[in-house]
Amino acid sequence: MTNSGGVDGADKKIVAGILGILLGALGIHKFYLGYTQEGIIMLLVCLIGGTVTCGVGAGVVGVIGLVEGILYLTKSDEEFVSTYITNKKPWF
Numbered sequence: 048m049t050n051s052g053g054v055d056g057a058d059k060k061i062v063a064g065i066l067g068i069l070l071g072a073l074g075i076h077k078f079y080l081g082y083t084q085e086g087i088i089m090l091l092v093c094l095i096g097g098t099v100t101c102g103v104g105a106g107v108v109g110v111i112g113l114v115e116g117i118l119y120l121t122k123s124d125e126e127f128v129s130t131y132i133t134n135k136k137p138w139f
Contacts, residue, residue, distance in 0.1 A: 056132035057124035063131075064120035071112010072097075072105050076119075077137070085137045115139060 059080060067076035074089025089108045096104025118139065119127060130136050 054124040054128050056128040059132065060119055060122070060124060060127045064116045067112045067116025067119060069116075071116055072109035074108070074112070076112060076116060080131055082135075082137045 063076045063079050066079055070076070072089070072093045074086035074093070077083075077086035077089060089112065092108045093105045096108075097106075115138075119131070122130065
Protein backbone atom coordinates (compact mmCIF):
# COMPACT_ATOMS: atom_id res chain seq x y z
CA MET A 48 0.00 0.00 0.00
CA THR A 49 1.32 3.41 -0.92
CA ASN A 50 0.41 6.60 0.93
CA SER A 51 -0.34 9.90 -0.79
CA GLY A 52 3.32 10.91 -0.52
CA GLY A 53 4.37 7.89 -2.52
CA VAL A 54 6.64 6.17 0.02
CA ASP A 55 5.44 2.63 0.65
CA GLY A 56 5.14 2.03 4.42
CA ALA A 57 5.31 5.70 5.43
CA ASP A 58 1.63 5.58 6.37
CA LYS A 59 2.65 3.64 9.50
CA LYS A 60 4.92 6.41 10.79
CA ILE A 61 2.29 8.65 12.40
CA VAL A 62 0.34 5.82 14.02
CA ALA A 63 3.50 4.10 15.31
CA GLY A 64 4.80 7.40 16.68
CA ILE A 65 1.59 8.20 18.51
CA LEU A 66 1.34 4.65 19.87
CA GLY A 67 4.94 4.88 21.07
CA ILE A 68 4.28 8.15 22.86
CA LEU A 69 0.95 7.19 24.42
CA LEU A 70 1.27 3.42 24.97
CA GLY A 71 5.00 2.91 24.66
CA ALA A 72 5.41 1.07 27.95
CA LEU A 73 3.15 -1.70 26.65
CA GLY A 74 5.07 -2.04 23.39
CA ILE A 75 1.99 -1.52 21.24
CA HIS A 76 4.01 0.43 18.67
CA LYS A 77 6.32 -2.59 18.30
CA PHE A 78 3.39 -4.91 17.58
CA TYR A 79 2.02 -2.37 15.08
CA LEU A 80 5.31 -2.35 13.16
CA GLY A 81 5.52 -6.15 13.20
CA TYR A 82 8.20 -6.51 15.88
CA THR A 83 6.36 -9.16 17.90
CA GLN A 84 9.32 -10.37 19.98
CA GLU A 85 10.30 -6.83 21.00
CA GLY A 86 6.67 -6.00 21.77
CA ILE A 87 6.38 -9.02 24.04
CA ILE A 88 9.61 -8.03 25.82
CA MET A 89 8.31 -4.51 26.47
CA LEU A 90 4.92 -5.80 27.59
CA LEU A 91 6.41 -8.32 30.01
CA VAL A 92 8.91 -5.83 31.43
CA CYS A 93 6.08 -3.36 31.94
CA LEU A 94 3.63 -5.77 33.54
CA ILE A 95 5.83 -8.25 35.39
CA GLY A 96 8.96 -6.14 35.84
CA GLY A 97 6.87 -3.14 36.80
CA THR A 98 5.13 -5.17 39.50
CA VAL A 99 8.34 -6.62 40.92
CA THR A 100 10.19 -3.30 40.89
CA CYS A 101 7.25 -1.18 42.12
CA GLY A 102 6.88 0.54 38.76
CA VAL A 103 10.53 1.17 37.88
CA GLY A 104 10.50 -1.39 35.05
CA ALA A 105 7.33 0.12 33.61
CA GLY A 106 8.85 3.58 33.85
CA VAL A 107 11.98 2.52 32.00
CA VAL A 108 10.12 0.90 29.09
CA GLY A 109 7.73 3.85 29.10
CA VAL A 110 10.64 6.21 28.49
CA ILE A 111 11.95 3.90 25.75
CA GLY A 112 8.53 3.95 24.08
CA LEU A 113 8.34 7.74 24.36
CA VAL A 114 11.78 8.19 22.82
CA GLU A 115 11.01 5.75 20.01
CA GLY A 116 7.70 7.48 19.28
CA ILE A 117 9.44 10.84 19.02
CA LEU A 118 12.15 9.33 16.80
CA TYR A 119 9.54 7.86 14.47
CA LEU A 120 7.77 11.20 14.10
CA THR A 121 10.93 13.24 13.54
CA LYS A 122 12.32 11.06 10.76
CA SER A 123 11.47 11.76 7.15
CA ASP A 124 9.10 9.27 5.49
CA GLU A 125 11.97 7.82 3.47
CA GLU A 126 14.24 7.47 6.52
CA PHE A 127 11.45 5.88 8.60
CA VAL A 128 10.66 3.32 5.89
CA SER A 129 14.33 2.55 5.28
CA THR A 130 15.12 2.11 8.97
CA TYR A 131 12.02 0.43 10.44
CA ILE A 132 10.12 -1.13 7.52
CA THR A 133 12.81 -2.22 5.05
CA ASN A 134 15.81 -2.88 7.32
CA LYS A 135 13.72 -3.91 10.36
CA LYS A 136 15.74 -2.08 13.04
CA PRO A 137 13.82 -3.07 16.20
CA TRP A 138 15.29 -0.69 18.82
CA PHE A 139 15.80 3.06 18.51
